[in-house]
Amino acid sequence: MRPLDWVVLVGSLTTIIAYGLYRGRGSNTVDRYLLAGKSMPWYAMALSIMATQASAITFISTTGQSYVDGMRFVQFYFGMPLAMVVLSATAVPIFHRAKVYTAYEYLENRFDGKTRALASLIFLMQRGLSVGLTFYAPAIVLSIIFGWPDRLTTLIIGITVVVYTVTGGIRTVTWTDVQQMLIILFGLVVALFMIIALLPRQVSFLDAVHLAGSAGKLNAVNFHFDWNDRYNLWSGLIGGMFLALSYFGCDQSQVQRYLTGKSIAQSKLSLLFTAIAKIPMQFFILFIGAMVFVFYIFEPAPLLFQRAEYERIRRPELRARYEPIATQYQDAITRRKEAALAIVEARHSHDGGAESDAVSRYRSAQQGVDAARKQGAGLVQATGGEKGFRDTNYIFLSFVTKYLPAGIVGLVIAVILAATMSSSSGEINSLATVSVVDIYKRHFRKSAPDHHYLTASRVATAFWGAYAVAFAGLGKHLGSLIEAVNIVGSLFYGSLLGVFTLAFFFKRVGGTGAFLGMLAGEAAIFAAFLFTGISFLWYNVIGCLVVIATGLAVSYIWPADGTRVDAGVALQLK
Amino acid sequence: MPPDTREMPDEPPPFLGTWRRVYTAVVLYLALLIALCYAFTRAFS
Numbered sequence: 001m002r003p004l005d006w007v008v009l010v011g012s013l014t015t016i017i018a019y020g021l022y023r024g025r026g027s028n029t030v031d032r033y034l035l036a037g038k039s040m041p042w043y044a045m046a047l048s049i050m051a052t053q054a055s056a057i058t059f060i061s062t063t064g065q066s067y068v069d070g071m072r073f074v075q076f077y078f079g080m081p082l083a084m085v086v087l088s089a090t091a092v093p094i095f096h097r098a099k100v101y102t103a104y105e106y107l108e109n110r111f112d113g114k115t116r117a118l119a120s121l122i123f124l125m126q127r128g129l130s131v132g133l134t135f136y137a138p139a140i141v142l143s144i145i146f147g148w149p150d151r152l153t154t155l156i157i158g159i160t161v162v163v164y165t166v167t168g169g170i171r172t173v174t175w176t177d178v179q180q181m182l183i184i185l186f187g188l189v190v191a192l193f194m195i196i197a198l199l200p201r202q203v204s205f206l207d208a209v210h211l212a213g214s215a216g217k218l219n220a221v222n223f224h225f226d227w228n229d230r231y232n233l234w235s236g237l238i239g240g241m242f243l244a245l246s247y248f249g250c251d252q253s254q255v256q257r258y259l260t261g262k263s264i265a266q267s268k269l270s271l272l273f274t275a276i277a278k279i280p281m282q283f284f285i286l287f288i289g290a291m292v293f294v295f296y297i298f299e300p301a302p303l304l305f306q307r308a309e310y311e312r313i314r315r316p317e318l319r320a321r322y323e324p325i326a327t328q329y330q331d332a333i334t335r336r337k338e339a340a341l342a343i344v345e346a347r348h349s350h351d352g353g354a355e356s357d358a359v360s361r362y363r364s365a366q367q368g369v370d371a372a373r374k375q376g377a378g379l380v381q382a383t384g385g386e387k388g389f390r391d392t393n394y395i396f397l398s399f400v401t402k403y404l405p406a407g408i409v410g411l412v413i414a415v416i417l418a419a420t421m422s423s424s425s426g427e428i429n430s431l432a433t434v435s436v437v438d439i440y441k442r443h444f445r446k447s448a449p450d451h452h453y454l455t456a457s458r459v460a461t462a463f464w465g466a467y468a469v470a471f472a473g474l475g476k477h478l479g480s481l482i483e484a485v486n487i488v489g490s491l492f493y494g495s496l497l498g499v500f501t502l503a504f505f506f507k508r509v510g511g512t513g514a515f516l517g518m519l520a521g522e523a524a525i526f527a528a529f530l531f532t533g534i535s536f537l538w539y540n541v542i543g544c545l546v547v548i549a550t551g552l553a554v555s556y557i558w559p560a561d562g563t564r565v566d567a568g569v570a571l572q573l574k
Numbered sequence: 575m576p577p578d579t580r581e582m583p584d585e586p587p588p589f590l591g592t593w594r595r596v597y598t599a600v601v602l603y604l605a606l607l608i609a610l611c612y613a614f615t616r617a618f619s
Contacts, residue, residue: 220612
């Protein structure tokens with residue numbers, strides 16, 4: 001990091017937070033603090049939703065994932081527009097008309113207190129697990145790339161987020177998210193232009209796209225169905241839709257964004273705009289990763305990008321195991337570069353035969369590169385290195401710090417920290433809301449003046465911020481749990497989605513059916529997780545269906561309380 | 575916390591007239607995106 005990078009980094013983040021605090025002034029009632037007084041326009045909510053969803057590690061990993069695995073991850077988002085349409089037609093008007101602060105509050109209107117309590121606890125458990133790692137994951141990457149102490153990085157980000165979230169509530173969180181999302185988009189565009197500008201002179205943009213495609217990096221759609229394949233069109237459309245329904249319809253960190261809308265129409269527009277923008281945005285991020293791949297065809301790419309582990313396996317005591325891999329890798333990347341240049345030359349001279357021959361050699365060399373990198377990662381794990389080692393998280397940042405000019409590096413780091421802050425502030429804010437509204441107010445202090453709950457909300461926000469920072473400190477002992485936490489989300493979302501589906505669409509199901517349905521749904525998801533190899537995207541589908549089936553079966557024994565059903569269902573029929 | 579007395583009417587969308595048409599447009603947009611992604615995959619693989 002050079003002085004100009006620091007100026008860009010500190011300047012952009014300070015400006016964003018100052019602007020957020022300015023827009024968040026006057027959050028002096030619970031309604032304004034937790035729901036922004038229902039005053040938000042659609043575009044602010046939409047950008048806030050996108051910013052909350054895009055955490056730093058997603059951004060760092062996605063580019064690396066494309067480098068390694070191609071663009072097929074984009075299919076993960078294909079179900080989102082369908083989910084957004086369903087939620088706009090159901091959850092948004094229902095929650096707004098129910099005049100609730102949290103999604104789980106609605107469950108008590110529709111079912112009973114125990115169902116609300118269980119759903120709230122599931123949310124607190126699941127979101128509480130991930131919030132610490134939202135801080136930790138980028139901190140550990142930055143510590144390895146720059147040598148920054150991860151504890152200090154976590155603390156600085158954490159204190160910054162807590163201060164502005166406690167001070168301005170959701171209005172500050174939302175407007176800060178808007179600025180953070182804009183800088184993320186700006187940073188991504190600049191990064192792509194820089195990568196293309198750094199390609200060798202004889203390699204045009206179209207050549208680069210062909211080289212990425214020939215190596216299988218532009219595999220955006222795969223129609224082949226496979227239960228165990230994480231990313232194909234069908235898992236994306238069906239599994240992705242259920243995941244998006246769960247996340248945007250049942251997770252308070254997202255529901256709270258669109259509950260701040262000044263009207264139902266504005267909230268619907270925010271979700272639909274997200275539906276429209278998300279796939280192109282993810283496509284763009286993945287495309288950046290593919291272009292980084294092409295860039296490294298012509299520049300010396302290290303066997304592993306995680307510098308600390310790479311240096312460790314090159315130590316004298318491991319040399320006997322490292323050298324054969326390094327030799328194989330060096331040979332493969334040399335052959336790949338020669339073949340790539342031959343492809344470019346053949347394309348320019350319109351020589352189809354030569355191009356076809358060069359592509360064969362290029363693909364063969366790429367297989368050698370992949371095999372050597374896999375062996376390198378295997379060596380890391382076999383010799384006591386990082387458990388669940390994933391080199392993908394370090395590819396993009398290694399490129400940024402080594403090849404991008406002063407100022408741009410600061411901008412990209414600002415993008416990563418902005419993504420961390422936007423995700424964590426939304427999570428902390430929603431955890432505090434559920435703690436106060438669904439737990440404290442519901443079970444401990446049912447009636448108190450507004451300022452009492454406002455103070456409680458600020459205290460809860462500070463608590464969850466401190467908890468996140470403290471939990472992030474434990475991250476280094478969790479090894480591969482960073483990846484596991486993503487799967488942990490899927491362990492809980494299915495049953496939440498199931499209970500809201502029962503609430504919205506099944507009149508005859510009452511509180512007992514919903515409660516037992518959630519328990520059965522959780523049992524089914526954990527069984528799938530522990531005893532099958534089914535991809536985690538399907539857990540939401542399984543959990544949701546089991547909740548519905550159990551809820552319906554139980555409802556024959558304990559039918560719904562007519563009064564509650566009328567109150568609950570009437571909300572959607574208005 | 576005082577009770578929320580705000581009315582939340584479900585206004586029509588600012589374009590296409592009805593929400594049903596907006597939802598249809600989003601689904602068609604998704605189909606178009608998938609088709610474009612497929613064409614992109616085929617063109618450069």
